[in-house]
Amino acid sequence: MEGIRSHERSSSSKIKEIGEILGMLGESNRGRDWIINETKKHHLKIPAQTSLNSYEILSRCPTIFITNLHRAMKGNSVKGFEDVQSLTKAYHWLFTDMVGGSNPTIPTKDQVRKIVALNELIRRTETFRNRDHTSTVILPVGDGVAVGFSDSQEKPLRLAIEIHKALFRYNENKVGKDKLAIRIGIDMGPVYIVEDLNGKDNVWGPGIILTRRVMDLCGEMNIFASARIGDDIRKLSPEYEEILHPIGNYSIKHGEELVIYNIYGEGFGNKIAPRKAKVVAPNLERDIRTVNNFSFNYLKINLEIVDPKTAFTRHTWFMDVTNASKKPMDQIFYSLDGDTPKEFGDLNVNVRDDHNNVLEILSVNVNKPYHKEFNIQLNRPIKPKQKRALILEYDWEEPERTYFYRFASGCKHFVFSLTTKKEMKLSMKVLKADTETGSKIDATTMPVISSDDGKTVITWEKKDLIIDEAYQFNW
Structure with missing residues (x-):
């Protein structure tokens, strides 16, 4: 047996x-x-x-x-298989391909035209033009390319940013399917020099394979990097630390997990990271369930830009919530994100109830530079089906002039309001975001602009929003 x-x-x-x-x-x-x-x-x-x-x-x-x-x-030394386990060389990789490159609704000639355009944009970048040919590997891969640098871990990052900025200029006069969108993965690791069927040297190995898997996690116009390379790059300069945003663990093939950075800044990257393959920590799952115990009857988020030069912004949430669970709730969970690194204590977080009582911050669960999670203790439990009005205030700079909000609970009536000094030039655009893919489309409802006491006020509202519905506000 x-x-x-x-x-x-x-x-x-x-x-x-x-x-x-x-x-x-x-x-x-x-x-x-x-x-x-x-x-x-x-x-x-x-x-x-x-x-x-x-x-x-x-x-x-x-x-x-x-x-x-x-x-x-797998890279192990095995007697008799030396030609398979060839001498390795470490590279820092950028792997990119086109989003929707295999879309059957786009004519083949148009797809080929996009591939040619992407290749030309890459050729014109400063990093690519000034590369060291002896330490650079270039591999065409379908509708994209993999580029490896053995001489610098910064070069994949710089190349990614330059490609994105060139793409944004390229897409300015394009509409619909004519626009060119890509995704980029960055990682590091060894490869083997192997001879292909044409007798030419090629490369293959864990480095390029894992970089491809990092790219596969991306949504439209995302730049993702693994922690293997991201941790080192962030230490090189304050500028890099500001644009590499840790977004947690993601699951890849064979049950492996990677810690991922989302790279974005002015003119490059995409702040919205796909949630597909995201590994959610058990305590975060519990917190999310707590959020879903409440529904919004009304939510107004007001951003007041106090100082246009520093982008110092006062955030105020006016909330009317209902306990949608079957038991009394005495805590509320909040999650906040920002564009500049801040300590929780510097946000000046203040939460008040409908009697203007200041509520206690019970615990700060996450205090990362760009992401905060905390629980508020209510003075009085909210019974099932009972309503309660709450106000949340905090300060956080908005230098990128963009604000993203995803609904963790349903909302009957939502209002977004932006207030600033009249001399500040604004051009409000509201985008509906797909949190699975990262893609965005114009919202069907247009914002309303008005003036009040020497200030410009932009308002946008929508009714009957569902869980995971998300919007991005650019100004």
Whole structure:
């Protein structure tokens, strides 16, 4: 009986290793012919039937061959597989492709035209033009490109920013499907120099594979970097620290997780990060459930730009909430995000109830430079179906002149208001955001502009909003 179980475990392990081998082969553009060549090198008597696919060939190979091949392709030194486990070289990678490049509604000629345009934009960037040819690897990949630098970990970041700024200029006069949108992943790691079927040197290995997976997490116009490279880059200058925003753990293939930075700033990147594949910590899941115990009857978010030069902004939320749960609630959870690094104590957070009582901040759960989470203790519990008015105030600069809000609960009536001095020039645009993909479209309702006591007031409102509905306000 034990022998049967051992055989089943061995068979299961072999199947798993074959699956990972096939995945790595696909990512390195190697296939059936390469597998056959490897079996011949090791004098394996595998039927060379033309009808056998890659999996069928590998499944006919001895278990020890599969295990050694798998270990070698993972970068381990295995006797007899030295040509697979070639000498490695470390690179810092940028991997990009077009969003919607395989959209069947876009004519092939238009897609090709976009690929040509993207390549030309990359060629014109300063980082690409001034690259060291001896330490740079360039790999065309479908409708994008992978670029590796062995001489600098900053170059992928600088190249990404330059590409984005060039794209924003390119898209200024484009509309709809004519616009060119991309996604960019940045990571670091070793690759092997391998000879392809044409006898030319190519590269493949963990570095480029994981960079591709970082890119796959991106939404439209996102620039993501793994913590492997992001942690080091942030330490190089205050400028880099301001544009690399940690957004948590994301799940990739084979059950692995990566800590991801979202890179954005003026003229590059996308502040909205897709939630797909996001790994939510257990305590955060609990907090989110607490948020969903309340629904908004009315929510007004007012931003008053006190000092246009420093972008110092007073935020005030006027809330009328209902306890939608089946039990009394004596706490409310809040989550705040900003564009400049701040300590929680510098935000001047103040929460009051309908009797103007200042409420106690019970706990600060997250105090990251750009993200805060905290709980408020209510003076009186809110019973099921009972309503309560609350006011939240805090100070946070808005230098990017953009504000994003996602509804963690339903809202019957929402109002966004921006108040500033009359001499400040404003051009309000409201975008509806897809939190899964990061894409944005113009909101159907237009904002209203008015003047009051020497100030300009811009107001936008909408009714019957649902959970996860999100909007971005640019001015």
